[in-house]
Amino acid sequence: MFNENIYKARRKEFVSRMQALGAEGVAVFLGNGEAAMNYSSNSYRFRQDSSFVYFWGIDEPGFAASINLSNGKECIYADDVDIDDIIWMGPQPTVLDKAGKAGVDKVSKYADFDTAVRFALQNDIPVHFLPSGRYFNRMKMAELTGSTAAQVYKTAPYDEADYVHSSLEMVKAVVSMRLVKDDAEIAELDHACDMGVQMHTIGRNGCRLGALERDLAGAMDAFAATKGWGVSFPTILSQNGQILHGHDHSGVITEGRLLLIDAGLTLDSYYCSDFTRTLPSSGKFTTMQREIYDIVESCNEFAFNMVAPGVSYRDVHLATCRHMLCGLKDLGLVNGDTDVMLAEGIAGMFMPHGLGHNMGLDVHDMEDYGENYVGYDEDQQRASQLGLGSLRMARKLVPGNVITDEPGIYFIPALWEYFRKNGLDKGFVNFDKLQAYADFGGIRLEDDILVTENGARHLGTTRLPIKSAEVEDAMKQ
Amino acid sequence: MFNENIYKARRKEFVSRMQALGAEGVAVFLGNGEAAMNYSSNSYRFRQDSSFVYFWGIDEPGFAASINLSNGKECIYADDVDIDDIIWMGPQPTVLDKAGKAGVDKVSKYADFDTAVRFALQNDIPVHFLPSGRYFNRMKMAELTGSTAAQVYKTAPYDEADYVHSSLEMVKAVVSMRLVKDDAEIAELDHACDMGVQMHTIGRNGCRLGALERDLAGAMDAFAATKGWGVSFPTILSQNGQILHGHDHSGVITEGRLLLIDAGLTLDSYYCSDFTRTLPSSGKFTTMQREIYDIVESCNEFAFNMVAPGVSYRDVHLATCRHMLCGLKDLGLVNGDTDVMLAEGIAGMFMPHGLGHNMGLDVHDMEDYGENYVGYDEDQQRASQLGLGSLRMARKLVPGNVITDEPGIYFIPALWEYFRKNGLDKGFVNFDKLQAYADFGGIRLEDDILVTENGARHLGTTRLPIKSAEVEDAMKQ
Incomplete structure (x- = not known):
């Protein structure tokens, strides 16, 4: 949507605000999945997670991303299409092409996102993520972090104890940026x-x-x-x-x-x-x-x-x-x-x-x-x-x-x-x-x-x- | 939508088909919840679960129902509105009124559905439910049955092992009815x-x-x-x-x-x-x-x-x-x-x-x-x-x-x-x-x-x- 430099600048600013809040480890962004209307393959119109759009600009299901808060290293996780996808959805640019438009040059398979989150947690590296009201995201993050879906998302009003699983620092950093429109x-x-x-x-x-x-x-x-x-x-x-x-x-x-x-x-x-x-x-x-x-x-x-x-x-x-x-x-x-x-x-x-x-x-x-x-x-x-x-x-x-x-x-x-x-x-x-x-x-x-x-x-x-x-x-x- | 006698007849037929398949215990029907568009309180247009509509005719979020397969006793679970609901959504008929239109005279609080499912499982009473592609339903049934969300819903093609948690008998009984339109x-x-x-x-x-x-x-x-x-x-x-x-x-x-x-x-x-x-x-x-x-x-x-x-x-x-x-x-x-x-x-x-x-x-x-x-x-x-x-x-x-x-x-x-x-x-x-x-x-x-x-x-x-x-x-x- 915007020029890739806008997304790069936003992510850089995000990392520095996270660091200012004393956050360490890795921040992950889970894009939205499809939401079933009456059965799994019949979805409502796809709506991307707003913060995913804000920081990564990619408007499709099946994407996730991570930023290492100590060195700023980034990765986008998604799968390239196969012949079945081409039949049903037509030819698509590669994930690498899509990532390039967000200014990211490292991509990995979608399943690697799960592996990365699990690896970090096993090694006591803090994993920061945002709460989401989408059940797909809540289920996925609950599964990856060994929490219940209720723990990864609590309805307002929040108190800090609710953020044991999702990240209060990440909420604060993202809110501070998105509240002021450029x-x-x-x-x-x-x-x-x-x-x-x-x-x-x-x-x-x-x-x-x-x-x-x-x-x-x-x-x-x-x-x-x-x-x-x-x-x-x-x-x-x-x-x-x-x-x-x-x-x-x-x-x-x-x-x-x-x-x-x-x-x-x-x-x-x-x-x-x-x-x-x-x-x-x-x-x-x-x-x-x-x-x-x-x-x-x-x-x-x-x-x-x-x-x-x-x-x-x-x-x-x-x-x-x-x-x-x-x-x-x-x-x-x-x-x-x-x-x-x-x-x-x-x-x-x-x-x-x-x-x-x-x-x-x-x-x-x-x-x-x-x-x-x-x-x-x-x-x-x-x-x-x-x-x-x-x-x-x-x-x-x-x-x-x-x-x-x-x-x-x-x-x-x-x-x-x-x-x-x-x-x-x-x-x-x-x-x-x-x-x-x-x-x-x-x-x-x-x-x-x-x-x-x-x-x-x-x-x-x-x-x-x-x-x-x-x-x-x-x-x- | 239809006359209450249609729903009563369908449920009676359902019980007899379940019995013919040798199913015992209780069959539960979980209606759909709202599906968030971009945040929890901003939902896509509500779509009820189709089998819930078919057997109970009620087209609103926040409903569940049960049938005892041995004696046919039925209950609808939902909450009456409070003053906040009236402010935001207007006055509503009571749950009992709504249940009456489906030919059901026993109602209970929505939270009692959870209690009833848990009680049955603790007492080794089989609980039959349908798989659902809606993440809300998958999360809720997984939580109630102590399963993972993947276990309560597997994508096609199925084999019987996938029905450890949801019910193959219930799938067969419902399919046999809904395939033949009246x-x-x-x-x-x-x-x-x-x-x-x-x-x-x-x-x-x-x-x-x-x-x-x-x-x-x-x-x-x-x-x-x-x-x-x-x-x-x-x-x-x-x-x-x-x-x-x-x-x-x-x-x-x-x-x-x-x-x-x-x-x-x-x-x-x-x-x-x-x-x-x-x-x-x-x-x-x-x-x-x-x-x-x-x-x-x-x-x-x-x-x-x-x-x-x-x-x-x-x-x-x-x-x-x-x-x-x-x-x-x-x-x-x-x-x-x-x-x-x-x-x-x-x-x-x-x-x-x-x-x-x-x-x-x-x-x-x-x-x-x-x-x-x-x-x-x-x-x-x-x-x-x-x-x-x-x-x-x-x-x-x-x-x-x-x-x-x-x-x-x-x-x-x-x-x-x-x-x-x-x-x-x-x-x-x-x-x-x-x-x-x-x-x-x-x-x-x-x-x-x-x-x-x-x-x-x-x-x-x-x-x-x-x-x-x-x-x-x-x-x-």
Whole structure:
């Protein structure tokens, strides 16, 4: 994908960061295998491991790689094709040719990777590897290291004890690099966002009373598959926006509803986009809808304006929640001291998720490495409060960070009950008034932003319409 | 999906077939988990285990089930949702409600499945389960049974020793049932084929000089995702038809080429279709193309006419290969005694795959259970010869079998070299004449057929144009 010098420079930097962390031995990178759909030889579309792509650039199953941390020696492990492969998959360049494009001149058979890892462990040479959410990788690394699959991958939140088998140093070194995007990456992300805007435009243009959610989602997904690798995540396109990850598309676009579309496109390079817009089903917001919409839109703008190097995204999240509570107070849905409400986590009843997440080769960048290492600094502790507890990115921002800005307001009667039953509302919520919103749904507005030297900019060359009047105008066309 | 009585009847029949095979203890069915795309919480579209769907009808992750083979007692294991699930996925029916739709009235927590399996094994009660190609299932069953993941799933061909951990009796009982489709299943397959015909029509209508393969494939995939669960397998759409499973779509439709489209649609019920057509890029075959095309089309017709209860599909494969050799002999590409050529496997140089496979809930039905159990009778041995050795379905046909009829002729220079180098051509092949076909590509023509009481019929209400003149006519529109 990129020039081989980019991969070589990344690996060199990686080795020096590993050494700075005191890591010794060998670092290994296991590329992804195929993932069976319904039986072994019928696979989902192949998706390479993102860090494998980042450091080695090779986008095929059946690859692994190693770096000796003391002398920087590298090797790529994979098998050349035989006559059967040629019949089924066509002629292929050699492994040596493929390795050459990543700036590597030593290759070995795939099975030698297993031998190398086992040999190192038998000789007390530390073997560093990354956790992976792919079962193939977990099974393979568990087998090679004599661990259980659960030990080589623990779900977040992590603590250091979970890294007995996979490597905390390697997580830290990789995270420190991938969190800061270089110019080549930013160009890809800009392009992914441009494509993501086109994908969303297809959805918006299809939003007409009587249309099927399924047809809109299908047309958007087709665009993603045609112009890139595919969708960044299963498209959320629903008139029940209060369900945060609602993947049901069985609805018909119906008068008076809000259609929430949260969707992104992943390029062939795997750099991706992730936008959310919420549209009035008929093309025009009702007064009640517009009141809530404008609060969310104002929160999106408020957060964007606050983003700058040196600011922690946790502070942006909290200040945006405060801004939201002010808006809800104006509508009479909550009452009381705003700062006390904020501290008591009242915003979480309306926005039970975090303001945003890192984005790059993964739409939730590196989430499998443990959100507490990816999205949190050494001196930040994850909260348990609903909403803030789900914040995936809390770090102090630096130029090159790519994050989403995605406030939302959702009306979830089951959550109101939960708050009331557990006394979490602390008397701040006007439940009587809330009843009128029981069928409202939810609104989320999400942009992808780059932290720059002086502040931030939206990724991509054009921004999807976001102000309520702009959205209505766009839907007239 | 179907009425609960269908599932109850299937499970009752399953228990009686297991008993007839002498199986004791408990049979367990593990539904599929999610499969991570790039990180754990970002999954590919969920696909349920096909036998879980067949016997229990529940199409969600996080389910397992058991049947006591002595008394028929059943239990479904799954967890009800909590407030977090409601926030992210919306309100859900209870597990008991879902089980009720499968005719089951006993439910238990998902973790109880693990306990039940471990308890049975500790008490020497046999636990029968099916092999699975999904790594999640392999990991889980390996963990529960104290096996390695490789032991609970071995790639074909199997021998009985591989079933120490998974159950050969269960494979045999399930295969014997799922191979014979009932009326409800046939109705689904007819519908899947109708949708598959529409999907192919989109591809054919898009085939114009200068069009991008990628756009055609994208439009077909979008149709599959919009009208059903999605594609039955990654769409093959290529002007290099000689690559049997070529998933590259980077080409531009170019004068004088043949565009091979092998694609199918899977319904929400998971019943699927699988058709192949090969189109002249410009809408008109060249003489050379038509000569080969007409042989393949004649083979497709020849095979279809031979299909009837009592005939083995291995015999249909061989007779069709013989028919193909006659055609190739007429063109002077091979010379010699047709029966000797057939016995020497010369057809395999032109068609290095089998004539067809079983189809149903899986496009290669039950392939993970071992093709030698699915596609072969007790008294049939798998051949090693190229072509015949790849035949996935060799059995004596019975009414209700659903199979594909997919002869092909491919010109693969690397394979010619392989035959020549290893003396496999035995002097029958006219390599001089073959040189003119080095850039020809390949042709495959595939229909989905149902074995009936008296013979066979094509599934679906309309058949895709297949005769060379029909194809050219269809492309004029």
